[in-house]
Amino acid sequence: MENSNLKLKRKMKIELVLFLIGFIIVSIKLAHIQFIKGKEYSLKAEEQLNASRTINASRGIIYDSNGEILAKSGTVYTVTLNPVKIAPENKEKVARILSEIFELDYEKTLEKTSKNVSIVNIARKVDKELTDKLRMWMDETGISTGINIDEDTKRYYPYGSLASHIIGFCGSDNQGLDGIEAKYDDMLKGKSGTISQAQDGKGSNIGEDGEQYKAPLKGDDLTLSIDMTIQSIVEKYLEEACIDNVCTDGASIIMMNPKTGDILALANYPDYDLNNPYTINNDELKNLWDTLESSEKSTYLQGMWRNKAISDTYEPGSTFKLVTASASIEEGLVTDIDKSGQFACTGGIEIAGVRIKCWRYYRPHGGESLRQALMNSCNPVFIGLRTKNRC
Ligand SMILES: [Zn+2]
Known part of the structure; x- marks a missing residue:
């Protein structure tokens, strides 16, 4: 009797210890989920719950001293999908038409339509002409659920290469990357808006309100002291002088109003095309371009973008x-x-x-x-x- 009691006690002890170990493991896991991974998981849940899309704000216009437009933002469109909302029988059709209109790989597009996420990018900053084709197809077939066509903006430089080193250019997210565009980015960029819609795990809408639209806020305009007429004359003669005198390292001119200190023109030769800032401006390099390492390309591009008139030192x-x-x-x-x-x-x-x-x-x-x-x-x-x- 005593023997079996002892056995029972020992068994209970072992069970208690096992239970305690199990409890500790569960507690640790719980703490890990709650305190360490908590933020990440709640973000993911929110992401799944709230399928929001960003609408880029139109950047402010850059003017010369006479009100000529040097940089402006035009309307383009960005196409995204909410794959969980696309009916299974429509996925192939959607992938087919998207790959046709936007010249995308069909298999990859089909993969995107099947993802278990609330938003995937299909085509960014495309012209209205293309999204009109998509809209027509959506009207004809009645398939539109899960396809979003949102307004976006793209930067245009009406004068191409004129005053390129002054104005600078923007990246794909409309952020200023060089020149005035970068220096005054905070002023020019405005505030992006959102289109949001709460959804459950299957992508069905929650609530009666439909999509919540928060309009983007346009950026502030900027007027420079540069006079485009003077600037274009300066650039014309700078180019001529560089070619005539074989200035292989290029040259610069700054023209200032001595009474006010206003910079009326600032030019470096060679310049580059603001509408294609990643195209190198040197024919020899252009031919070699595809054979270059990305670090070499970057060095050449940085050199092309550099505003030598204010970045380089030289003997007065x-x-x-x-x-x-x-x-x-x-x-x-x-x-x-x-x-x-x-x-x-x-x-x-x-x-x-x-x-x-x-x-x-x-x-x-x-x-x-x-x-x-x-x-x-x-x-x-x-x-x-x-x-x-x-x-
Ligand atoms: Zn003398």
Whole structure:
């Protein structure tokens, strides 16, 4: 009797221990689901429950100083599917028509129509012409449940490559990636809207309200100090000068209104097409493009997009003579800039044993006023100004 009692007690002890172990395992799992994975699962549940689509906001317009449009957003369409809502007998038909209209792989599209999710992307930023074809098919066949055609926006640059380094361009999500588009992205981008609909696990709508539409908010417009007429003249002559003088590294021009500091034109040569910013602007590279590594492509593209006029450093050279001349007037070294013969150019000047020549050393300028020296870009005069010597 005592023996069997002992046996029972031992058995109970073992059972209790096993139960405790089981309880601990379940508790750990529960804690894992609730506290560690909780956020992820609730997001997933929400995702399944709420099939919401984003409507991109139209970006603000970029104008030049005369109100010419440099960048604007046009209406395009984005097509998405809610696969769980498409009736099984329609999936093949839907996949067939979508792959035809948007030139997609049929098998991959069919796979998308069968996914157990509430939203899949089919075609982004397509023209109305194509979505009209789809709408017509939907009307004819009466198959429309689960197919969404939503308004979207696309950036257009009416002048193509003009002022490309100033304006910059946008990415596929309408985010500014370079130039003004990137710098003032917060201002230009606006606020996207949503179309949402609560659904159960099978994709049926919950509630009577239907789709909830939250309209996007258009971005603010921006007016630049750039004048497109001046900009296009500057670009034309910059290109000519670069070609005539074989400037293999390109060149830049900045034109400023000295009274206000407004930049009226800023150009780099070569430029690129803002409507196709990922197309390289060099024919030699264009031919090699498909053979390049992606890191090489990226380097070339970054180089093409770089606004050299403000990103690169270079010697100011003779443009600095303006500063020397201004300082000499301010410091009283020169009181009358038109006093003829105040300076004399003999073709060069010796500084610390080195003779620095005037560019017209072969026929020296002779007597000059400060204004004439500046007009002649005469090196010896400006070296002399610094040391208060006459040359
Ligand atoms: Zn000279």
